[in-house]
Amino acid sequence: MAKVMTSGGEALIRALADENVDIIFGYPGGAALHIYDAIYQQDRVQHILVRHEQAATHAADGFARATGKPGVCLVTSGPGATNAITGIATAYMDSIPLVVISGQVPNHLIGTDAFQETDMMGISRPIVKHSFLVQKPEEIPVIVKKAFHIATSGRPGPVVIDVPKNLTDPNEKFEYKFPSDLYLRSFALYDEAENSDVKKAVKLLTESERPVIYAGGGAINSNAAEEIYEFGKLMGCPVTNTLMGLGVYPASDEQFVGMLGMHGTYEANMVMHEADLIMAIGARFDDRITNNPNKFGLKAKKIHIDSDPSSIDKIIDVDIAMTGNAKKVISQINKELKAMNFDNKKFGSWMKKAMQWRAEHGLNHSMLDQKNPGDIILPQQVIQSAYKATDGKAFVTSDVGQHQMFAAQYYHFNEPRKWINSGGLGTMGFGLPAAMGVKFAFPDETVACITGEGSIQMCIQELSTCGQYGLPIKIINLNNRALGMVKQWQDMQYGGRYSSISYEDSLPDFIKLAESYGHVGMKVEKLSELEAAMEECFALKDKLVFLDVYVDPDEHVYPMLKAGGDMSEMFLSKTEKTFE
Amino acid sequence: MNHIALLMENQPGALSRVIGLFSQRGYNIDSLSVAPTQDETLSRLTMTIAEEGADINQILKQLYKLVDVVMVQNLSEADALTLELAIIKLNKTKADVDGLLKNYEFEREILDEKDNYTVFKVLGDTQEIENLLSELKKEEFLEVTRSGTLGMTKGNESLATNDQTKISYD
Numbered sequence: 001m002a003k004v005m006t007s008g009g010e011a012l013i014r015a016l017a018d019e020n021v022d023i024i025f026g027y028p029g030g031a032a033l034h035i036y037d038a039i040y041q042q043d044r045v046q047h048i049l050v051r052h053e054q055a056a057t058h059a060a061d062g063f064a065r066a067t068g069k070p071g072v073c074l075v076t077s078g079p080g081a082t083n084a085i086t087g088i089a090t091a092y093m094d095s096i097p098l099v100v101i102s103g104q105v106p107n108h109l110i111g112t113d114a115f116q117e118t119d120m121m122g123i124s125r126p127i128v129k130h131s132f133l134v135q136k137p138e139e140i141p142v143i144v145k146k147a148f149h150i151a152t153s154g155r156p157g158p159v160v161i162d163v164p165k166n167l168t169d170p171n172e173k174f175e176y177k178f179p180s181d182l183y184l185r186s187f188a189l190y191d192e193a194e195n196s197d198v199k200k201a202v203k204l205l206t207e208s209e210r211p212v213i214y215a216g217g218g219a220i221n222s223n224a225a226e227e228i229y230e231f232g233k234l235m236g237c238p239v240t241n242t243l244m245g246l247g248v249y250p251a252s253d254e255q256f257v258g259m260l261g262m263h264g265t266y267e268a269n270m271v272m273h274e275a276d277l278i279m280a281i282g283a284r285f286d287d288r289i290t291n292n293p294n295k296f297g298l299k300a301k302k303i304h305i306d307s308d309p310s311s312i313d314k315i316i317d318v319d320i321a322m323t324g325n326a327k328k329v330i331s332q333i334n335k336e337l338k339a340m341n342f343d344n345k346k347f348g349s350w351m352k353k354a355m356q357w358r359a360e361h362g363l364n365h366s367m368l369d370q371k372n373p374g375d376i377i378l379p380q381q382v383i384q385s386a387y388k389a390t391d392g393k394a395f396v397t398s399d400v401g402q403h404q405m406f407a408a409q410y411y412h413f414n415e416p417r418k419w420i421n422s423g424g425l426g427t428m429g430f431g432l433p434a435a436m437g438v439k440f441a442f443p444d445e446t447v448a449c450i451t452g453e454g455s456i457q458m459c460i461q462e463l464s465t466c467g468q469y470g471l472p473i474k475i476i477n478l479n480n481r482a483l484g485m486v487k488q489w490q491d492m493q494y495g496g497r498y499s500s501i502s503y504e505d506s507l508p509d510f511i512k513l514a515e516s517y518g519h520v521g522m523k524v525e526k527l528s529e530l531e532a533a534m535e536e537c538f539a540l541k542d543k544l545v546f547l548d549v550y551v552d553p554d555e556h557v558y559p560m561l562k563a564g565g566d567m568s569e570m571f572l573s574k575t576e577k578t579f580e
Numbered sequence: 581m582n583h584i585a586l587l588m589e590n591q592p593g594a595l596s597r598v599i600g601l602f603s604q605r606g607y608n609i610d611s612l613s614v615a616p617t618q619d620e621t622l623s624r625l626t627m628t629i630a631e632e633g634a635d636i637n638q639i640l641k642q643l644y645k646l647v648d649v650v651m652v653q654n655l656s657e658a659d660a661l662t663l664e665l666a667i668i669k670l671n672k673t674k675a676d677v678d679g680l681l682k683n684y685e686f687e688r689e690i691l692d693e694k695d696n697y698t699v700f701k702v703l704g705d706t707q708e709i710e711n712l713l714s715e716l717k718k719e720e721f722l723e724v725t726r727s728g729t730l731g732m733t734k735g736n737e738s739l740a741t742n743d744q745t746k747i748s749y750d
Contacts (some may be wrong), residue, residue, distance in 0.1 A: 121593055122596070125593075125596060125597060125600055126600055126604055129647070130646075130647040130648075131593070133592065133593065150647060184647070185589070185650050186649075186650040186651065187647065188644075308645065309641050309644075309645070310638065310641035310642045310644075310645055312641075313637075313638075314638055
């Protein structure tokens with residue numbers, strides 16, 4: 001083969017293409033200009049120009065969550081890099097594979113307070129899986145390859161590549177060699193579990209009386225949905241998913257008891273509290289799940305499958321830990337269960353108990369039929385209406401707050417990777433740019449961004465990007481004229497002292513705003529008009545529609561776990577609670 | 581008191597990743613010693629964490645997770661040797677210093693001296709050095725510098741590894 005001579009900038013883009021990257025999200029600037037010039041002179045990698053670097057990271061993140069492939073973004077040094085930080089932290093907290101390339105000032109200026117200089121390696125260090133500062137242009141292809149391997153393997157996460165400008169100089173060419181394999185010293189990956197542990201786990205599972213399967217984002221990352229469904233059917237016991245795990249077990253399945261945790265369903269939290277065996281799959285016993293860890297699962301033995309050994313025994317000590325790939329470990333367990341012809345009938349009464357809890361205090365999924373004299377729209381009704389209009393098949397991204405919880409509770413996700421939200425970091429502003437990333441990945445699919453008037457304003461500038469690239473995303477804005485979740489906490493814990501949560505008089509006219517970017521804006525204020533508007537919104541296939549829905553400003557998200565309590569201690573409504 | 585031994589890539593940024601796991605939790609690192617090993621691509625580090633109630637096991641797992649970290653070991657849970665070097669400068673004559681040190685077992689050497697000062701080194705167990713320093717507090721101290729604890733396990737096992745994970749692509 002003929003020698004290919006490239007500059008550092010060309011090598012970087014060429015290596016991305018050789019890693020099968022066809023789309024990157026970014027924003028140019030001084031230190032990245034050589035790289036942008038290299039982008040201009042090729043057509044294997046498409047660059048999407050966002051309006052703010054935070055959006056580039058969220059778009060790449062949304063792309064990664066929807067496809068399972070790593071998302072890539074490119075930013076310049078200094079403010080470009082610092083603007084990317086929130087998005088990197090978001091991906092880190094949710095274990096999303098991201099490769100973030102940041103320009104850096106030329107080597108000879110590093111450490112001199114040069115224009116647009118910031119120590120990207122330093123500021124990103126605690127929120128990356130790993131990072132590289134390029135030292136020589138020849139090493140760029142190897143670094144790119146390592147970065148993709150690290151970002152996507154084991155427990156995925158973001159990797160930063162910081163590239164000093166002089167190393168991308170178009171006049172300095174070298175021979176381009178994309179490595180066919182690479183070496184990482186002591187890079188431990190966990191695959192299958194020890195057979196003895198599998199046997200012990202199966203013994204606990206089959207000898208238990210009240211087991212529950214609790215699956216999280218790690219189950220989605222390892223593409224374990226099929227295996228978990230089979231496992232659920234072999235066990236015939238209740239299954240719950242975390243906020244990050246929604247869709248990994250089909251929500252419409254009869255064994256699914258809904259999401260658990262802070263705003264989990266009554267039946268899911270009761271099942272967790274009363275279970276004698278908790279089987280955690282790719283879930284990390286986060287504080288929004290366990291409530292008070294000292295009162296968590298006291299009646300249960302625990303089995304934990306995770307790709308990251310540092311997640312084991314971090315919050316909750318478990319009886320059996322299996323470090324491995326959830327897809328493979330669950331397959332191992334399924335094999336054992338099938339080999340022993342396990343009869344799950346004995347969990348029938350326990351399953352019945354779960355259904356009884358659901359009947360007592362489960363979520364009402366038919367609220368669209370509940371008319372009220374004021375014709376006021378409840379936020380839950382908006383989600384149910386969106387579910388109906390999309391036949392439950394849309395990709396749904398969300399921002400953070402009440403609308404996020406309502407979407408998680410009321411939109412039934414039957415497939416993994418369809419529900420895309422910032423669970424760990426809780427980043428407002430995530431929803432719209434994430435939806436862009438999803439839409440680029442799946443241009444023919446329906447993509448809805450369920451948001452609130454607070455969150456959407458944190459990355460509202462991306463309406464311009466959507467206009468430039470013709471992205472017909474549906475933005476469903478649950479407009480309650482206040483920071484709803486903060487307001488709810490102020491109602492419940494601060495005597496209704498509404499500190500800094502309202503801006504009603506200064507809200508933009510979202511309809512005109514959407515129209516000024518060339519999109520369609522629609523406003524709904526009456527319940528009687530909701531469903532027709534929702535139908536129309538999704539029927540406009542080629543247009544971005546901003547559906548501004550005025551919802552009841554006083555609605556709270558329930559159930560809600562009592563702070564410091566156990567998982568059975570919940571507020572069920574403004575007047576009901578399960579504890580004294 | 582936990583002594584941690586760690587082998588990591590000898591390259592920029594590796595040490596700050598290790599240190600970061602302690603500082604983000606508000607744990608102080610009491611001593612730290614780091615230098616390249618016989619394989620110059622690897623650095624070996626010994627660190628001492630005195631923090632009461634520190635969740636060392638969780639930190640060890642997170643340390644091992646770092647891409648730059650090759651191997652980690654809690655020496656406090658192993659049968660290990662630890663050693664520390666201190667260089668001390670006192671406003672004393674050599675004869676006075678000999679008197680001060682007469683009750684101590686460890687290796688010592690005078691490195692520099694004049695009528696009004698003596699510089700000497702001591703080599704020994706960290707606790708012994710601590711004891712000496714607290715006794716010397718009464719004296720007129722000019723300076724002390726310590727290497728930090730160095731440690732390795734007894735027996736013929738080693739922390740070192742040449743394991744490379746080969747990642748092949750089709």
